[in-house]
Amino acid sequence: MxxxxxxxxxxxxxxxxxxxxxxxxxxxxxxxxxxxxxxxxxxxxxxxxxxxxxxxxxxxxxxxxxxxxxxxxxxxxxxxxxxxxxxxxxxxxxxxxxxxxxxxxxxxxxxxxxxxxxxxxxxxxxxxxxxxxxxxxxxxxxxxxxxxxxxxxxxxxxxxxxxxxxxxxxxxxxxxxxxxxxxxxxxxxxxxxxxxxxxxxxxxxxxxxxxxxxxxxxxxxxxxxxxxxxxxxxxxxxxxxxxxRMKSPAEMSDESLFNLLARHPIALTALAASAGMEVVALEQRLAPLVAAGRLVVEDHHGVRMLRARSA
Ligand code: SF4
Structure with missing residues (x-):
């Protein structure tokens, strides 16, 4: 019509x-x-x-x-x-x-x-x-x-x-x-x-x-x-x-994750919500990178923010 x-x-x-x-x-x-x-x-x-x-x-x-x-x-x-x-x-x-x-x-x-x-x-x-x-x-x-x-x-x-x-x-x-x-x-x-x-x-x-x-x-x-x-x-x-929907961090390469975080720190809960994944699962995916010091989780006014550590 x-x-x-x-x-x-x-x-x-x-x-x-x-x-x-x-x-x-x-x-x-x-x-x-x-x-x-x-x-x-x-x-x-x-x-x-x-x-x-x-x-x-x-x-x-x-x-x-x-x-x-x-x-x-x-x-x-x-x-x-x-x-x-x-x-x-x-x-x-x-x-x-x-x-x-x-x-x-x-x-x-x-x-x-x-x-x-x-x-x-x-x-x-x-x-x-x-x-x-x-x-x-x-x-x-x-x-x-x-x-x-x-x-x-x-x-x-x-x-x-x-x-x-x-x-x-x-x-x-x-x-x-x-x-x-x-x-x-x-x-x-x-x-x-x-x-x-x-x-x-x-x-x-x-x-x-x-x-x-x-x-x-x-x-x-x-x-x-x-x-x-x-x-x-x-x-x-x-x-x-x-x-x-964004690709799940579970399927993203380490490099893609760094690119995503290159401009801004992002709240863990926000990243999990955007990717449709549980926060716990996201933490598990990120754990090796955090352990290696490549990603940092910081508390910002009670919100856990994820940041890429510059080389
Ligand atoms: S986005 Fe900006 S330029 Fe385009 S129609 Fe709306 S007001 Fe106009």
């Missing part, structure tokens, strides 16, 4: 949103940012301009056709090829969906335009809003998100904080961790401190799961590292269920 539509896609199964019907209000690729991790592709129209990027009436007509054909979804979600709040009609779309049936609505936003009161007012029509906060200062914001001129980190943060004050629905914050950009412990802590000011209902830690399309090759941050830093966030961050 989705083949016949231009602006709707799915419904796709989503762990958090159930059956989620996507609504795409942006032509490829119009966005306020050009993130290094973007999987849609390089932003060709990088702007803060808000306008009717696609005809609102056509989107609503398509949605009505989907409803009339018996379409069912748990959430109707504004997301897609760019930043949905760039479309001046996104609030009208949200309100229309709510009037059309028992649909819950979600808005997946990068948060970049929330400093504008009218954007926050329209966003408040959603049941769930997810915004992104993956930087901690201007420099990291520029490196990771490569925003349109006129968009500063202070503005982004101020907008997201104002949204939280005004929005009574569920606010989720996504934190994208990228190796070499924002994954060092003190950087993650700085982000976590700012995320706390958003009093989020949930925090989702994420990393790249496919090669980014925006011209930057980025390997994912190891799942075990995400699990290790999840507790720095308030509320404790949720780590996505990775499609591909």
């Amino acid at each position: 989705e083949d016949k539509f231009k602006y709707l896609f799915g419904p796709v199964p989503s762990r958090r949103l159930g059956r989620s019907l996507g609504v795409d209000l942006n032509p490829v690729k119009v966005c306020t940012e050009n993130c290094v991790f973007c999987q849609i592709g390089r932003t060709t129209e990088l702007t803060l301009e808000r306008r009717e990027w696609v005809p609102t009436a056509d989107v609503l007509a398509e949605f009505d056709r989907w409803v009339a054909a018996g379409g069912q979804a748990d959430h109707v979600t504004l997301s897609g090829s760019g930043e949905p709040t760039m479309h001046v009609g996104f609030g009208a779309v949200l309100r229309h969906v709510k009037q059309a049936g028992p649909f819950r609505t979600a808005l997946l936003s990068n948060g970049s335009l929330m400093w504008q009161p009218e954007v926050r007012r329209d966003a408040a029509a959603a049941d769930v809003i997810k915004v992104t906060l993956s930087a901690w200062d201007e420099d990291s914001f520029q490196r990771i998100h490569r925003p349109a001129p006129g968009l500063s980190f202070a503005r982004l943060l101020e907008g997201e904080q104002a949204l939280r004050r005004e929005f009574a629905g569920r606010l989720w914050v996504e934190v994208m961790l990228l190796p070499g950009y924002n994954d060092e412990p003190q950087q993650v802590q700085a982000i976590a401190d700012l995320v706390k000011t958003l009093a989020a209902d949930a925090v989702h830690l994420n990393t790249t799961s496919r090669p980014a399309m925006a011209g930057v090759r980025l390997p994912p941050v190891p799942e075990a590292w995400l699990r290790t830093v999840a507790a720095a966030f308030s509320p404790v961050a949720e780590v996505p269920a990775f499609l591909e």
Whole structure:
């Protein structure tokens, strides 16, 4: 049924949103940012301009056709090829969906335009809003998100904080961790401190799961590292269920284990959870390397951290 539509896609199964019907209000690729991790592709129209990027009436007509054909979804979600709040009609779309049936609505936003009161007012029509906060200062914001001129980190943060004050629905914050950009412990802590000011209902830690399309090759941050830093966030961050489980350390060569631990110490429990193995079994696998002094287990505030000892 989705083949016949231009602006709707799915419904796709989503762990958090159930059956989620996507609504795409942006032509490829119009966005306020050009993130290094973007999987849609390089932003060709990088702007803060808000306008009717696609005809609102056509989107609503398509949605009505989907409803009339018996379409069912748990959430109707504004997301897609760019930043949905760039479309001046996104609030009208949200309100229309709510009037059309028992649909819950979600808005997946990068948060970049929330400093504008009218954007926050329209966003408040959603049941769930997810915004992104993956930087901690201007420099990291520029490196990771490569925003349109006129968009500063202070503005982004101020907008997201104002949204939280005004929005009574569920606010989720996504934190994208990228190796070499924002994954060092003190950087993650700085982000976590700012995320706390958003009093989020949930925090989702994420990393790249496919090669980014925006011209930057980025390997994912190891799942075990995400699990290790999840507790720095308030509320404790949720780590996505990775499609591909990491190879069990029981089957990994010593060299692969060292590579995994080369960038960060990782909590023993996190590594065991990521690999789907018991902590005791993991300890047995690592025992010879620990005995040989190549790996070290250290207590860090009551958490046992595993670290590769540099040669
Ligand atoms: S990741 Fe989202 S915000 Fe960033 S460039 Fe891609 S569509 Fe825009």
